[in-house]
Amino acid sequence: xxxxLDHVALIVRDLPAATERYTALLGCKPNWHGADGGAEHxxxxxxxMALDVIAPTGPGFxxxxxxxHLDAHGESLWAIAYATPELDAFxxxxxxxxxxxxxxxxxxxxxxxxxxxxxWRMSSMAFAGVNTFLIEQKPDAAPWPRSPMEAASAVTxxxxxxxxxxxxxxxxxxxGAKLGLDLRLDRTAPEWGSRLMFFRCxxxxxxxAHDLNAGVSDAPDSVWGFTWRTGDIDAAHARLTAAGFNIxxxxxxxxDDTRVFTVRDGTCGVPTLFIGA
Numbered sequence: 127x128x129x130x131l132d133h134v135a136l137i138v139r140d141l142p143a144a145t146e147r148y149t150a151l152l153g154c155k156p157n158w159h160g161a162d163g164g165a166e167h168x169x170x171x172x173x174x175m176a177l178d179v180i181a182p183t184g185p186g187f188x189x190x191x192x193x194x195h196l197d198a199h200g201e202s203l204w205a206i207a208y209a210t211p212e213l214d215a216f217x218x219x220x221x222x223x224x225x226x227x228x229x230x231x232x233x234x235x236x237x238x239x240x241x242x243x244x245x246w247r248m249s250s251m252a253f254a255g256v257n258t259f260l261i262e263q264k265p266d267a268a269p270w271p272r273s274p275m276e277a278a279s280a281v282t283x284x285x286x287x288x289x290x291x292x293x294x295x296x297x298x299x300x301x302g303a304k305l306g307l308d309l310r311l312d313r314t315a316p317e318w319g320s321r322l323m324f325f326r327c328x329x330x331x332x333x334x335a336h337d338l339n340a341g342v343s344d345a346p347d348s349v350w351g352f353t354w355r356t357g358d359i360d361a362a363h364a365r366l367t368a369a370g371f372n373i374x375x376x377x378x379x380x381x382d383d384t385r386v387f388t389v390r391d392g393t394c395g396v397p398t399l400f401i402g403a
Contacts, residue, residue, distance in 0.1 A: 127216060128208045128305060130328030132261045133169075133176035134287055134349065135205040137195045138394050141166050141181035144201075147392045148179060150369045152354070153280025153362070154273040164189020171273045174283035174329050179394075180204070191257075201395040203349035205257035206287065208305070208327065213262040223304045225252045230262075253300050255346025256289060279361035285401050286331045286353035292343040294321050294336040301325050307332060314338070351397035359385045359402030366400075 138144040145168045149155055156179075158169035164186020170177040182192040195204050210216045213230050220227060252258070291297040302309050307325035314321045316338065323334040335350070336342075356362040359376055366373050366389065374388040379401060389398040 127212070128210055128260075128307060128327060129263065130209040131175040131284070131287065131330055131332070132207040132209040132259075132263065133178050134203060134207070134284075134352075135178045135180055135257075136202070136394060136396065137192050137199075137204045138179055138181050138201045139196060141168060141179065144168075144179050144181070144394050147394065148177065149276075151281075151366070151371070151389065151392065151398075152177075152273075153277040153365065154275045157271055157273040163187040165192050169273075171270050172281060172283045173272065176270070199348075203351075203396055205259060206289075206332075206349055207259035207261050209263040210260050211263060211265055213260060216260065220304065225304055227252065252304075253347070254291065254293065254296060256349055277361075277365055279356055279358045279365050281354040281356055281362075281400075283355050284330050284352060285355045286333045286399075287349065288333045288335055288351040288353075288397070289347055290335050290337070290350040291347040292336065292340060292345045293347075294323065294334065294342070296344075297334045297336075297347060298323060301332065301334060351399070352393075353386075353399040353401050356400055356402045359387070359400065362400055362402065363387055 145156060148170060152170055152172070154170060156168045156170050158167070160167055161183065164182060164184045165180050165188035166183050168179045170179070180188065180192050182189040182196070192204070217227065217230055289297070298309070298312070301307050301323075302325065307327055309323065310326050311322065311324035319338050321336040321338060325332040325334070363373065363376050371392050372390040374390065376385050376387045379386040383403060384401050386399055386401045389400065
């Protein structure tokens with residue numbers, strides 16, 4: 127059973143530059159900086175998930191994968207990690223559902239606390255090219271410290287993470303039948319040129335988007351973009367304008383009770399939207 131989104135990983139070339147941009151974008155400072163397996167990490171912990179910004183530094187398990195991703199795709203989102211309270215039981219269930227995965231193994235936590243987490247990586251073929259991790263989060267575990275907020279208009283959490291797929295029925299099976307995420311919407315919208323599927327994950331949405339004009343193929347899926355929540359959309363717009371981001375005007379969202387704006391640059395290749403009430 128998946129209970130939440132633990133984090134999403136972003137691969138970059140220049141970690142200090144990316145850290146500076148995301149500190150300005152999110153309105154909060156990272157709360158962890160470390161290295162492992164030939165890569166360096168900066169961690170932003172928000173209310174409902176975390177952003178793990180990674181840059182390769184040399185040979186090693188993580189560094190080799192990060193370098194290969196940069197060579198193939200440039201700076202972009204790389205992996206999604208979900209939280210489950212009972213990793214062994216969920217591993218057994220997914221095995222029965224035909225998911226090929228590595229066995230669970232230990233990894234020292236990136237928290238400032240001394241606690242450890244367990245994680246495992248699914249075979250990328252099982253989820254059509256999307257690197258997918260599960261992390262054990264016990265219900266009674268101490269919460270990770272939140273990244274210090276520097277502005278009242280700071281991002282509070284993630285509203286949507288978007289996965290693009292050329293094969294929507296395959297994605298429906300993977301995210302619904304296999305991962306067991308709660309499908310809340312499956313809408314084909316010719317006026318948008320898209321089929322959109324919304325899966326609830328904790329208090330946010332994993333959005334699967336298919337380009338109707340591109341047709342259906344067996345090409346891989348990709349983690350694509352973010353929609354960030356803010357409590358004050360106008361103040362967030364003013365803050366990002368002052369920080370030098372190229373952003374759109376605030377406009378009405380697709381839901382009647384929301385307003386949004388687009389961030390056009392400074393996101394390390396990640397299509398980005400801000401949303402507020």
